[in-house]
Amino acid sequence: MKAAFGFCGFYVAKADTRLFNKASQVALVRFDDKTVMTMANDFRGDPKEFAIVIPVPTFLEREQIHVGDKALLDHLDAYSAPRLVEYFDEDPCRPRRGMLDALQSAAAPAAKPAREKSLGVTVEARYTIGEYDILILSARESQGLETWLVQNGYRIPPGASAVLGSYIKQGMRFFVARVNLEEQARLGFQYLRPLQVAYESPKFMLPIRLGTVNADGPQELFVYALTRKGRVETTNYRTVRLPSGMDLPLYVRSKFPDFYRSMFAQQVRREDMRSVFLEYAWDTSWCDPCAADPLSRDELRQLGVFWLDEGARSQEVFLTRLHVRYDATHFPEDLSFQETADRQNFQARYVLRHPWTETKNCPAGQQYRSELARRREAEAQTLASLTGWSVDEVRRGMGIVAPEDRTWWQRLWSGD
Amino acid sequence: MRDPRPYQIAALALLLTHGLARLGFDVSPLRVVLILGAALVSQLALSRAGGLPRLDPRSALISGLSLCLLLRTDSTLVAAAGAVATIASKFLIRWRGKHVFNPTNFGLVAMMALGAPAWVSPGQWGHSAFFAFLIACLGGMVVSRAWRSDVTAAFLLSYGGLLVGRALWLGDPLSIPLHQLQSGALLLFAFFMISDPKTTPDSRAGRIAFAFLVALGAAYVQFRLFRPNGILWSLALCSAAVPLLDRLLPARRYLWAPSSSGRRPEEGAFHDAQVDLRGGLVGSGHGGEGGLRLLRLLRGQG
Numbered sequence: 001m002k003a004a005f006g007f008c009g010f011y012v013a014k015a016d017t018r019l020f021n022k023a024s025q026v027a028l029v030r031f032d033d034k035t036v037m038t039m040a041n042d043f044r045g046d047p048k049e050f051a052i053v054i055p056v057p058t059f060l061e062r063e064q065i066h067v068g069d070k071a072l073l074d075h076l077d078a079y080s081a082p083r084l085v086e087y088f089d090e091d092p093c094r095p096r097r098g099m100l101d102a103l104q105s106a107a108a109p110a111a112k113p114a115r116e117k118s119l120g121v122t123v124e125a126r127y128t129i130g131e132y133d134i135l136i137l138s139a140r141e142s143q144g145l146e147t148w149l150v151q152n153g154y155r156i157p158p159g160a161s162a163v164l165g166s167y168i169k170q171g172m173r174f175f176v177a178r179v180n181l182e183e184q185a186r187l188g189f190q191y192l193r194p195l196q197v198a199y200e201s202p203k204f205m206l207p208i209r210l211g212t213v214n215a216d217g218p219q220e221l222f223v224y225a226l227t228r229k230g231r232v233e234t235t236n237y238r239t240v241r242l243p244s245g246m247d248l249p250l251y252v253r254s255k256f257p258d259f260y261r262s263m264f265a266q267q268v269r270r271e272d273m274r275s276v277f278l279e280y281a282w283d284t285s286w287c288d289p290c291a292a293d294p295l296s297r298d299e300l301r302q303l304g305v306f307w308l309d310e311g312a313r314s315q316e317v318f319l320t321r322l323h324v325r326y327d328a329t330h331f332p333e334d335l336s337f338q339e340t341a342d343r344q345n346f347q348a349r350y351v352l353r354h355p356w357t358e359t360k361n362c363p364a365g366q367q368y369r370s371e372l373a374r375r376r377e378a379e380a381q382t383l384a385s386l387t388g389w390s391v392d393e394v395r396r397g398m399g400i401v402a403p404e405d406r407t408w409w410q411r412l413w414s415g416d
Numbered sequence: 417m418r419d420p421r422p423y424q425i426a427a428l429a430l431l432l433t434h435g436l437a438r439l440g441f442d443v444s445p446l447r448v449v450l451i452l453g454a455a456l457v458s459q460l461a462l463s464r465a466g467g468l469p470r471l472d473p474r475s476a477l478i479s480g481l482s483l484c485l486l487l488r489t490d491s492t493l494v495a496a497a498g499a500v501a502t503i504a505s506k507f508l509i510r511w512r513g514k515h516v517f518n519p520t521n522f523g524l525v526a527m528m529a530l531g532a533p534a535w536v537s538p539g540q541w542g543h544s545a546f547f548a549f550l551i552a553c554l555g556g557m558v559v560s561r562a563w564r565s566d567v568t569a570a571f572l573l574s575y576g577g578l579l580v581g582r583a584l585w586l587g588d589p590l591s592i593p594l595h596q597l598q599s600g601a602l603l604l605f606a607f608f609m610i611s612d613p614k615t616t617p618d619s620r621a622g623r624i625a626f627a628f629l630v631a632l633g634a635a636y637v638q639f640r641l642f643r644p645n646g647i648l649w650s651l652a653l654c655s656a657a658v659p660l661l662d663r664l665l666p667a668r669r670y671l672w673a674p675s676s677s678g679r680r681p682e683e684g685a686f687h688d689a690q691v692d693l694r695g696g697l698v699g700s701g702h703g704g705e706g707g708l709r710l711l712r713l714l715r716g717q718g
Contacts, residue, residue, distance in 0.1 A: 142587075166586040202642040230533075235644040236596070238542035240440065274543055332591040338644045341533030342442070342490055 023220030025073050026206060029304035030339065031228045033202050036304025040073040040194035047131075050192065051154055051178040053210065055167040057201035059124055060136050060175065066196040067130030072303050073194060076224045078292035080280035080321040082242070082348035084256050085289055089356040092368035119144035124173065130193060131184035137174040141165065145174070160213045167207070198304060206335045212328035218273070219327070223335075225320040226305055228312070231281045231342040232320040234335050238275040239322065242267060242348045243386055249379045249398045250352050259350075262387035264323070269388070273330040280321035281346040285314040289349075318343065376400050421474040428481035428608065435485060441540060447495055448484045454499035455480030462507045475519075476503055482520035482608060487527065489534040498523045498534065511659045514669065517652060518612045525652040528645075536645050541600020566620055568611045570627035575602070575647075578635045605647045617658050619667035626661055629654045 027038040039054070120140030127134045139145035142165030149156050154176075167174070177195060211219055225232035233239035243263070252259050267277065284294055294314075301308055305317050324335070355372050380398055384391035395402055401410070432448065435441040459476035479502045487498050502523030506515045509522070527534040579593035596602075610616070610630060617623050633650030637643050 162587050162589070166588050169586050204642070233537060233539065235538050236599075238439075238539050239537075271542075329591075332589065332595050336644070338535070340488065340535040340537070342488070342535070344490060 023222070024211070025077065025222045025224070027073060027076060027224040027226065027303055028204075028206070028232075028337075029226040029306070030204060031307050034198070034200050034306065035204070036196060036198045036306070038068050038073060038194050038196045038303060040070060041192060047179040047184060047192065048181055052176070053149070053154070054175045054177075055172040055207045055210065056136075056175045056197060056199065057172060057203045058199045059138075059173055060197055060199060062125070062127045062129070064198045065127060065129050065134060066198070067132065068194045068196045068302060070191065070193055072295075072299055073224070075292060075295055075299060076303070076319070077222070079284075079287065079290075079295060080224065080282075080319060080347075081291050082260055082279055082350070083289065083291045084248075084253065084350050084352060086253075086352045086354065088354045089368075091356050091358065092364045093362040119148045121145050121148040128180055128183060131179055131187055131189060132177045132195065133180045135174075135176040137176055139164070139168050139174070142168055149176075157213045160210060163209045163213060166209075172207075196304065204337045204339075206337075208326060208331060208334055209328070212326065212331070217327070218325045221324050221326065223320075223322040223324070225322065225337065225339075226284070226300070226303060227318050227320070227339045228307055228316050229339055229341055229343075230318050231278075231340050231344075231346075232322070232337050233278070233340060234276045234322070235338045236333055236336045237324075237331065238271070239278055240267075240271060240275045241278045241346060242323075244346070244348045245351065246382050246386065247351045247353055247375070247379050248383050248386075249376070249394065250354065251397045252350070252383065253352055256350075259383070259387060262389060264325070266386060266388040268325050273325060273327070276322050276324040276335070278320065278346060279323050279348045280319065281342070281344070282319055283315050283343065283345075284317045284319050287347075373400075373403075377403055419474075421478060424608070425474065425477050425481065428478065428485065431604070432481055432484055435540070439540060439542065441485075442488050442537070443484055447492075450492065451483050451487070451495055451499045452477065452480040454496045455483070455503050458500045458503035462503065466507065475506075479503060479519045479523070483523055485604065486520065486524055486536050487534060488537055489527070489532070491533055494527060494532045494534050497532070498527045501526045512662075514659075514662075515615060516658065517655045518609055518615045521609055521648060521651050521655070524648055536648060538599065538601040538645055541604070543595065543598045543600075565611070567616050567623045567627050568606045570624040571610050571631055572597075572606050574628045574631035575606075575634060578631055582635070582639065602647065605651075610647075610651055615655055615658065617661040617665065617667075618669055619662075619665040622658075622661040622665040622667070625665075626654060626658065629657065 025040045027036075027040075029036040029038075121144050122138045123135055124138055125134075125136040137145065137148075139148075142161045145164050145168065146156055146161045164174075175197065179192065206221075206223065208221065223232075248259070264277070268275075284300065287294055295303075297308055297314060300314065300317055307316065308314070324331070353375070356368070376398060377400065380391055380394045380400065383389065384394050392402070432441075436443070436445070436448075455476045456471075456473055459473065460471050463471055480499060483499055483502060487495065489495050489498070502519045505517050505522040505526075506519050509516050524534075524536055528536070576593070576597055579596050580590070582588075583590060583593045610627065617626050630647070630650050633654055634646040637646030637649050643649070
């Protein structure tokens, strides 16, 4: 399962290209008011069209900005992704032995200083880092900032001005990045690497409002919070655990991505699209079952887990994976977070139970077959309820018949 | 005027049931039993130690249920300690015969301030309109019976005013302050915690000033310090100002069921003794003064 796509800011295309801005992946490393944010995207357009504007709580020195490795977020994603687990039933006619577990699936340009001044926009710093040209802007008022961005070739969606104004009054700066094509050619990267920023601020939040301004339809955001104490949750929206631990029909094995998308959409509907979903909460030193190996100390350091340098053990790095589908109507405010002391493990995990297929006649075997029919029906109901799929369709996928539609002779000889 | 506490207990129990059954609160039924048990045992032990004639479980139940709704921790010990601190604060932290802190508020803030592995999840209620409405109705019933709806109204108006004012200043759409106000946590706080008649100032003017102070402090914690649970921290801090407000704006002390005909003798005596507070004096010169003073010191209800 790939979680993916854009940034938590908004894309401002140069020229009139429609840009896909549907989802983002952000890693937030935080301890003691120090934050390291890594933002990844799978921007697929022409790199010269790429530009982002992200509100940040403080001014950023050159050393506070870094270009990271995309593989880090891919690893985080794979490690924390919802997973399928398989179990195999034992021969009901033989005494019990140990369970066999098998893990099936893992998830998977230059501005004119005088003009800037008259617009009330200050370019506080200008850096070229990796393949990116980066500006740190502060502004006195939104109109000036909007004009400046438009004059400098950034496409601003209508309605962004009010949001920019709110951030200006809250004392936020603007991190503006676009691709330096020469640097990109020299470095030879085929894709855009994630941007990382490190800052110190009591604000533990993610600005999502700009992203909702130009979006057609809801957007997807994955937040990987790496903290020292415990699980992270949103304080201004409900954080809900994704349903987990259910037994599902075996055919889900071949369509797990479909299942996950439908199940997530269904849960979003159930929560009236007003909740943030918890998909994973675990200390990063282990996993069970592992969808991917735990991250190494070096990978954690590259993601910004600075307290590992202070001699902390890797158990002192707790990962929370949050998934939210949002739009301006249901999520009017930026996401605010808090770190809790909760260290209980959680994972979105779904179970496939393979039945024992050899037919032997013993009383326990007959009882097993009759329970199997009930079990399959229960799995069908669970899947239908989790995903919103019709239960008849699910039964067809499983090759079973609804209990009420079974003939009297089917019931007679299936032992049911 | 009847004792509002049975209604309050019923309302809180209903909210807790809804939270457990529908909202998936991070508190197990076993934990609920533990917290309620610890609160009642503390109440019993401290009542005994203070020589109070009999156990009155109502206030301890209210505090315990509120803790179940708000206190979150993985540790059984911290949950029990929170309940004990909540009840003990009523008996131990007193000023002129009145406890200073709302017990639940004290329990929560003490656990968090001491760095215990405990937290409060302000987002756990979600923003469902139905639910907000439900709390408002239930709370309204409780508050009006407890004579303290003025604190709730003053707090909600001040806090709402601050949120709307901030949005107007920032140029934000009104959907933002509305979203902030449509919070189950805020309503629970306004209707069940800040309205506690035993820890709010005695006079109406004092209560309105108090509500405004709490709202101001909450906004400061949230929008200047950027910390969650601003309302809880602010209430704890502002509670320390209540003795001062009572001194500046004196009035008759609140009593549970003050005018019911079937009151117990010690309640009546307690009531009479407090009338003199109008003049800013603790009642003296009445008969049985020693016993009354003990009662004033040790009655830990509310």
